[in-house]
Amino acid sequence: MKSLHVFSDLATTIRIVNDETAESARRFSEYLADEIRAEMGRKKVSNRELAKRISALGESRSEPTISRLLRSSQRMTVEDAWLFAEALGVDLRLLMRRAGERREQEGGAAYPAIMESWVAPDDEDADGKH
Numbered sequence: 001m002k003s004l005h006v007f008s009d010l011a012t013t014i015r016i017v018n019d020e021t022a023e024s025a026r027r028f029s030e031y032l033a034d035e036i037r038a039e040m041g042r043k044k045v046s047n048r049e050l051a052k053r054i055s056a057l058g059e060s061r062s063e064p065t066i067s068r069l070l071r072s073s074q075r076m077t078v079e080d081a082w083l084f085a086e087a088l089g090v091d092l093r094l095l096m097r098r099a100g101e102r103r104e105q106e107g108g109a110a111y112p113a114i115m116e117s118w119v120a121p122d123d124e125d126a127d128g129k130h
Contacts, residue, residue: 030072031099036084037070039095043088053087 040050047063047070054061061069061083068074069084085092 026072028099028103029076031103032081032096033070033072033076034102035095035099036081036088038098039088039090045088050084050087054083057083057086059083
């Protein structure tokens with residue numbers, strides 16, 4: 001029965017890792033929402049204006065949905081984050097790096113491990129320019 005015990009321990013470990021990853025991703029999403037709101041503030045873009053810009057991209061997000069996503073009371077998808085970045089005219093990776101830097105300053109890991117490769121700078125500088 002040792003193999004059953006090992007399998008049980010492995011399943012528990014996987015569940016714990018998945019729970020920690022999910023929690024880490026949720027916290028990172030909150031920091032990302034903060035960065036999107038900050039970018040909206042810098043560019044003086046309201047939820048209504050953001051909804052219009054998203055519509056111009058051929059997508060649809062209502063003002064109430066945008067509000068819930070940016071308050072983290074509704075789960076933000078990668079597509080949502082990408083739409084917000086596109087509508088604001090900023091590279092999503094830049095917003096993610098800013099969120100990671102802020103999270104790191106406050107004592108957390110910069111990014112959930114699963115996101116490391118998504119936000120790694122390539123041949124662009126921190127402003128998203130070549």
